[in-house]
Amino acid sequence: MGYKVLIGLEMHCEISNTKTKVFSSARNGYSEKANTNVRPVDMAFPGTLPVVNKEAVRLALMASMILNCTQPEYLYFERKNYYYPDLPKGFQITQETKPAPIGSFGYLDYEVNGEMKRVRINNLHLEEDAASSDHYSSGSRINYNRAGVPLLELVTEPDFRSADEAVAFLETMRSIYQYADISEADSKKGQVRCDVNVSIMEDNLDEEDPKNWGTKIEIKNVNSFGGVRDAINYEIQRQIDLKEDGKYDEMPQQTRRWDEDSGTTIYMRSKVDAIDYKYFVEPNIPKFKISKEWLSDIRKSIPRLAHERKEEYMNKYEVSEYDANILVKEKAVAEFFEKTISLGANPKSASNWITTNLLGQLNKLELTIDEAKLTPEHLAELIKMVEDKEISSQQAKGVFTESLETGKSPHDIASEKGLKQITDEGEIVKVANEVLDEHPDVIEQYKNGKTNMVNYLVGQVMKKTGGKANPSLARDVMAKEIEKR
């Protein structure tokens, strides 16, 4: 028997692009030393109060708009009460779905293996992150730098049918957060964390009817997209095995956790033991009216996202879809590309240099594009030099590599190496005549019909100029000058 899979995601992403935390004036930054970005409120000293960071709300509302959600008329926050060592207040300030969170009932179109899909968004809410803890055999250490960092939690409907779809969606979201300047969305910095819901049902049943859905299993704390893929695939197989063994019906609704080391999901608690978070409206934050004007300002300020840029690159600059996809994959690359062409470089050349040379070499050097010593200015200069025939394409490759290694400008590299082409026709005429004077025998052969001897003579011009003469110009000149003999 075949099975259908229903997958839903909860994606937590830190908003990294605010100066301060969401309810605290401590710096919001990935750092460095433990417990340096901390204010009294982050450690819940008695008498401290939360103060909402408007910029975090602005960015959250922007995300809500991009996800085609409805925005609330009034902003509320709620307390989610539970004890945990990384939660100093004993509650997290978050948003439950009543009253309305920062975004409700939206959708997002995303691409998976060349096909467009749509996922429904149940809600998006703004909350504070907990502190982070490191566990040692002798005890644990808590770092409050992360306590109070703004966090967006996005909850999808169970619309994914495969791990590929779920991961493609997550990659699209990461790109959105990056392009909208909301977050670096860097899993390595722990900025993105996911919970995954997986259930299976028999293939012939109607998936529109929730009665046909299987038992929902929630997998907590999956901290990389690769982990999401593996956890989903593991869980699907685990549930299918239970079906095949006839044990599926005994499986209670439960929460499991993804164990990266063993590549398995491990039982945490059943639904029956779910924590009652005793939500209630945070009384220290007065309800805040979100004005239509503010919303419209935010909507206008949404930066161009990856898919918009991709279309522009293809339609306006005639970049191939394959290359356009590469250019928009990382925002920094797209920015590099756009900066280069804004400096007057030919878009197709810029695209070629970036997709075939730059990214490959950076990959070898294990650098990001922001860390590259070669700047858009350098690349634009190099493209111009080739266009103006100052250097040959062959030479350009060497100059490019050196610029990437040293950060020197292509002009400086070319002149240091004496690479500049001789494009002055008068000079080439002079050299051509010197060559002709030295080879009366070749002129003789030419006159006798061996016209391809011109190639030999051009070669001599190149030799005499140390390869600097522009080859096509040298050919033209030689053809003319030999006729004069």
Add this chain to the structure above:
Amino acid sequence: MSYMDKTIEDLHEALVKGEVTSKELIKESLEKSHKVQDECNAFVTIMDDAKDVPVTDELLSGIPYGIKDNYSTKGILSTGSSNTLKDYVPFFTATAIENLSKKGAVPVNKTVLDEFGMGGTGTTGHTGVVTNPWDHTRMCAGSSAGSAAAVAAGVYPYATGSDTGDSIRKPAAYCGIVGYKPTYGMISRYGLFPFASSLDHCGALTRSVKDAAIVVDGMKGIDKYDMTSWDSSNIHLYDSIDGKVKEKRLCYIKELCDINMYPNADDELKAHLENFMRTIEKCRELGMEVTEESVDSTLLNAIPSTYVVISCAEATSNMSNLTGFIFGPRADGDKWEKKKKNYRTKGFSPLIKRRFVIGSYVLQSQNKDRYFHNAQRVRRLIVDKWKELFKKYDAVILPVGTGPAKKLEGSKDALDKNTAVLEDHLQIGNFGGFPSITIPNGFVSNLPVGVNITGNCFDDINVLNIAYALESSMEYKNQIAREVK
């Protein structure tokens, strides 16, 4: 010659004229502190090293005062009268106290309260029972018990208080002094140990209405650390007191004030209500119009339970930061959960634990709508009813409690069904965030009793003016406790 029994205005004049120095006032206040500590057990800390400050144009400059021990004070023990914080020395000062310091006010002691403000007897602080300076066999009421006892005993002209249900206004009445909590948000709560955030108010205990206005002028102001605070820089309470109350309209509530409502009334209640009616006559003599209003008893009878549900729910969440890890004495235990449990079990008094249980119960998902949400609905109905009254009247005037201070011996914190609403109606002022002041209005059984005036939000000046006019027509202004036994 003693000074600490004088009003702030008189003390300021004496300081400016050079009759006395700030240093001498502090010395006298500290001496009286030690005396009152022996008699009433009113203080957690006496600051024997308090330093004098230069006398300026500010009325409060150079004058000693007391701070309720649930205000965070940098470098000074701040316990909330709880074993859970018995050694806690904060590294930041509450905004209201900072504001007083800017005016040159000199704190000389920290006063005892019911543990974290959660009590109405002054008997549950970790340093023991506070006794009433008029009669040491009686209570001061609470929770601002130490502040009320000290001001009444003439330790200084004022002390700060906090008021979640009646914690300033009830002790003021029992001690024969003035207790004023202004409109919610006029004084920042930053640095006040929270009990129930939506009901908590800062305020002052003094011996005259003008002094109350001076002190709150000194404490108030918008604060970037408290989002519920508002800008009152155009409100000058002290300067606005002119005593003009002709044609002001007051009302009292028949269901609370009519002796016929209490078939089992004892002599003290009878005398108290008769005395109240004499005060009403005084109001009329002053040219005010006083009307008897009727309010549905069902609504009035819901006040105490509404208060219990909301305040306990918020309290259990607010005090979840008390785990003994970041601050407070860390308890023993092999695991984190065990340490936390031991700290809370040993640290909190049984009364508080009972309230935490109630708070958790009413927030549990299966109970939340029935209790917590219904309590919020009733709170809204009560506030709407009072707002309706404020459309017709400048203020509501009501007796405080059922008579004078209760005996310590044999008193229970449990509610007497018949008189519960009369004991607890001051909570309406907290439900609505209304400005509310209690002043002494006579004696029952040779002990002081009080009357309360409550007005609409932001109408503090009106409330103070009515209280001032009434105070001026009676002989209890600036009275010092005379021991009756």
